[in-house]
Amino acid sequence: MSIETNEINNAELSYGLKEGKLVSINDVEQGLNCECHCPYCEKKLVAKKGDIRKHHFAHYDGDDCHLGQETAIHLLAKDLIAKNKKLMLPASYVKVESKDIGGYSHESSYFEQGKITQLENIEIEAPLEGYQPDLIAVTEDGESIDIEVLVTHAVEQEKAQKQFRSNRLMVEIDLSALSRSSSIDEIEQAVIYEAPRHYINDGKLIIKENMQEELNKKVTTINESHESLNKLAGLRGSVENKYLLMGYKFGGGYSTKYNSHFTVGHLYYTKPVQTHDTGNFTIQASGGVELSQTDADESLISQLKNIELPALVSLRFEPKIISGRKVKMIVTDLLIADNDEHK
Numbered sequence: 001m002s003i004e005t006n007e008i009n010n011a012e013l014s015y016g017l018k019e020g021k022l023v024s025i026n027d028v029e030q031g032l033n034c035e036c037h038c039p040y041c042e043k044k045l046v047a048k049k050g051d052i053r054k055h056h057f058a059h060y061d062g063d064d065c066h067l068g069q070e071t072a073i074h075l076l077a078k079d080l081i082a083k084n085k086k087l088m089l090p091a092s093y094v095k096v097e098s099k100d101i102g103g104y105s106h107e108s109s110y111f112e113q114g115k116i117t118q119l120e121n122i123e124i125e126a127p128l129e130g131y132q133p134d135l136i137a138v139t140e141d142g143e144s145i146d147i148e149v150l151v152t153h154a155v156e157q158e159k160a161q162k163q164f165r166s167n168r169l170m171v172e173i174d175l176s177a178l179s180r181s182s183s184i185d186e187i188e189q190a191v192i193y194e195a196p197r198h199y200i201n202d203g204k205l206i207i208k209e210n211m212q213e214e215l216n217k218k219v220t221t222i223n224e225s226h227e228s229l230n231k232l233a234g235l236r237g238s239v240e241n242k243y244l245l246m247g248y249k250f251g252g253g254y255s256t257k258y259n260s261h262f263t264v265g266h267l268y269y270t271k272p273v274q275t276h277d278t279g280n281f282t283i284q285a286s287g288g289v290e291l292s293q294t295d296a297d298e299s300l301i302s303q304l305k306n307i308e309l310p311a312l313v314s315l316r317f318e319p320k321i322i323s324g325r326k327v328k329m330i331v332t333d334l335l336i337a338d339n340d341e342h343k
């Protein structure tokens with residue numbers, strides 16, 4: 001144990017151990033008659049209750065070990081939790097993340113507010129498998145909880161990891177900023193309610209796993225729709241398709257129906273006359289080409305102005321999402337097709 005020499009740690013010892021119990025300097029007799037020992041090094045203490053300095057204990061034989069007061073606060077804090085049988089639990093926040101194939105991040109989160117819980121079956125320093133928490137107890141939700149009180153040392157990483165594997169709830173209450181000359185009432189208020197606290201293990205592993213699974217399902221669905229859009233784009237966007245472009249028309253207007261401005265872009269091209277029967281229409285004879293119309297992106301206007309029509313062109317179609325979930329294929333690019341060149 002390292003001995004720090006900051007101001008806080010040099011607070012005078014105001015608690016001693018008498019017959020195994022912590023007692024305040026206010027409740028003992030003067031001098032060696034106090035019959036107290038240092039809570040840390042267990043050496044004999046003298047109660048200094050003079051008129052000038054604040055009353056305090058001093059080590060009778062040799063130097064002050066400087067750790068008595070912190071040890072006392074730690075012992076008091078544990079006793080106070082056990083006595084009060086309640087504890088403010090920290091808030092917990094669980095977040096899971098996943099990226100789709102488009103590189104977009106999706107997340108899902110869960111927040112549980114801090115709350116006071118009653119504690120039952122409280123044990124101080126009960127050894128568990130591989131580690132020994134300051135206290136163990138059962139919350140009013142019936143969950144086993146490990147409680148660590150930090151005065152000088154953070155819970156060692158190893159301890160936390162062993163604990164994490166056991167998936168027990170584990171909370172750490174941080175009293176490191178608490179004044180070393182605090183009264184018992186102040187320590188009580190701090191440890192039960194007010195001191196900073198956080199979960200070392202919030203016991204939300206299963207909730208987190210379920211959330212991750214749900215999110216992964218959602219992202220899989222998103223990925224599939226990305227893939228089908230790409231497939232669609234690949235199919236329709238093949239530049240090997242050649243169309244005889246006959247004309248185009250771009251414009252805009254105001255829709256009284258939707259109370260909004262709109263723009264349209266249409267290309268007109270020939271395609272082989274439809275030869276497939278439909279549900280209520282049977283083709284008896286067909287031949288030649290027919291004029292077809294497709295939507296086009298406004299960015300094509302300048303390109304189209306430089307083309308002498310009719311012209312043989314390759315069109316690139318891309319899916320565009322219109323009005324919510326509807327996807328429409330529109331022409332986003334065109335190339336003058338070279339008759340002699342084939343891929």
Ligand SMILES: [Zn+2]
Pocket residue numbers: 038039040041042043059064065066067068
């Ligand atoms: Zn000592």
